[in-house]
Amino acid sequence: MSADAVLDRVLAIVASVAGPERTPETAGPDTLLGDDGYWLDSVDVLEVILACEQEFGAVFATDGALTPETVATPRRLADLIRSKTGA
């Protein structure tokens, strides 16, 4: 799977969780998941992470890789997924 394909799927997951009302018109890979971006709350962020786990077969576990920084934007989350799956 190409890097772009992973990112596109992450973007689709985030948009699905946020819904059209919260997805900004200018949303992109570097849009923040939380305030001033998609406005996801903590439960929404958990939902995104779990959906990515299911979509990509990546288990983030508790090894310290999953940090506020690595889930800050779709691009960073896609980078994390690629580092876990080798995609």
Added chain:
Amino acid sequence: MTGGPARPEIYSRRAWLATRALDVLPWPWGERALSALFVAAALARPTRLRRALAWAGQQSGGAKGRWRLALSCSAEHGRSVARQALVGIRTPEDLRRLVAVEGAEHLEGRTGGAILLGFHTGPLGVPVALRAAGVHLTWMGGPRDAARWSAEAWRAQREIDASLEMARGAALSQPAESRGALLYQARRFLLDGGVVYVAAGGWGREAFVVQLPGGAARVRSGWFILRRGCGVPVLPVLARLSGQTLVITIHPPLPPPVPDAAADLEACRARIAPLLEDYLRRFPQQCFALMRRASLGRR
């Protein structure tokens, strides 16, 4: 107490300085002094006093006992802040002697993880006290609330949840990304068989409100999402100060999850609401958190 740890955001500057200064006294003098200071502060601040009296007047004692209840509630608040800040409590063993746990048998015999669901109704510092009493749990909490926490004597207590390091920066003011990542970690802990202490009012969006005399207890959805995602039992936890002892009651688990989320939430609400109502009826003087949030406009 050595060093100068940063002030946790839950404390006002004055309260933090008071806990630090009073810590030099042998237990329980610091607790008693802080208790008196909170009563004095309640009397000295008209808005706070009016709120306390308005709330107390709506409890079972009515208007007649409202002064006594408002002041005893303020006193308990001060004592509880001191206990949470471990004022005069030098070691985990000292704390253990001040804790009694009821209902620990509900945690025994389980084959997987479990959620201990705490409430912002009574005394503070319950997860640390539970740990000191031997309940092995991971706390989904904010920054540690005691300066003493960084001392060597508490190292073993600290290391229990070292792997939930992000918890230290995941207070309510932190971004959703931080708190979402922490919820994920808590989920992994639960799936691995761990016991996680979660504050009902601290995580996720509002799930339901329990209307109580003088105010309401707001219950958020973080614990509920974890329960449904992990299929683990949820055990409500309520605490009270009885004399010098912090009595922590672990209640029987909430009903097992059902497929329909709305019905599941309602089943949980139906179990939690009477617990909180009963707690407020029996221990109103412990409910300083409810008193502080009371609205002046509601009589």
